[in-house]
Amino acid sequence: MPSPTSERRITNEIRTLRFLNGEMTQAELGERIGLTRQSVAAIEAGKYSPSLEAAFRIAEVFGKRVDEVFHWENDAYS
Amino acid sequence: MLSIIDTMSTINVIFESTSHRERAAWLHLVAMTISYGPYFTLMSLDPPTAPLPDLRTMSAFAATVVVQIIVLAVGHAWLALARPAEAKAPADERDRAVELRSMKIAYLVLITGMIMVGVVMPFSSSGWKLINSAIGAIVLAEVVHYGLVIWSYRRGWSA
Numbered sequence: 001m002p003s004p005t006s007e008r009r010i011t012n013e014i015r016t017l018r019f020l021n022g023e024m025t026q027a028e029l030g031e032r033i034g035l036t037r038q039s040v041a042a043i044e045a046g047k048y049s050p051s052l053e054a055a056f057r058i059a060e061v062f063g064k065r066v067d068e069v070f071h072w073e074n075d076a077y078s
Numbered sequence: 079m080l081s082i083i084d085t086m087s088t089i090n091v092i093f094e095s096t097s098h099r100e101r102a103a104w105l106h107l108v109a110m111t112i113s114y115g116p117y118f119t120l121m122s123l124d125p126p127t128a129p130l131p132d133l134r135t136m137s138a139f140a141a142t143v144v145v146q147i148i149v150l151a152v153g154h155a156w157l158a159l160a161r162p163a164e165a166k167a168p169a170d171e172r173d174r175a176v177e178l179r180s181m182k183i184a185y186l187v188l189i190t191g192m193i194m195v196g197v198v199m200p201f202s203s204s205g206w207k208l209i210n211s212a213i214g215a216i217v218l219a220e221v222v223h224y225g226l227v228i229w230s231y232r233r234g235w236s237a
Contacts, residue, residue, distance in 0.1 A: 036164070038097035038231075039172040047234025048172050 009073045014044045017062040017069065033057040096231070098157065098164040099173050103227040105153040106220070113146035114217050118210075126206040135206050139213070176230040184223035191215020 018024040026040040033054060035043075042048035043058075050058065059066045093101070117138060126135040158165040169177070195212045203211070 035170045035172065036097055036167060038095075038100075039170050042172060042231075042234060045234075048175075051171050054171060 011073045012070045100231040103224040106224045109149040113142045117142040180226035184219045187222045188219035
């Protein structure tokens, strides 16, 4: 049974996806989605939850669905 | 020579790990500490007793504001010269979210201070004590504002 939402964290696959896309830098990704390099780093590290719009833009850059980029921690990444 | 290289390297590491807005927030905290720290120390050690306007206290406050403006002007110029592209970049959604939350909490501090100074204190105080309390409330609200901006960038922030 899943734990209450407040105890769960959203994690992401941005680091992996950057690597798989020719070692795209945080600055490059940030430029393409309209965020600073530091904000991309914060999202990647789970220190900032992006807006829905930014999440969709990030997924679009990698050609993935949002739930393939962002998902609950410990949930299987498909 | 080595210490200069070490210092430059440390500055570079700090610049790499912080956003322009976080650096600016640090600058504002430093400017307030350098300017209002000595002012409030002087006011507590030697409280103004002369009737208003009391030129001595007015001069001290004017000097405080001038020091703050100079530190901010020099600091902002340095930050802009060090990383021009970052300084010119518009705020992104994270910057706006951090600013909004910090301002919201700082506003509560400011309004509480203003109620104390404008509604409660006039029954027991007057003159520079009242004025300095108002200045103190503004400075405290600003410290909370910039402190929260730094805290939000450092520790992270989720909606």
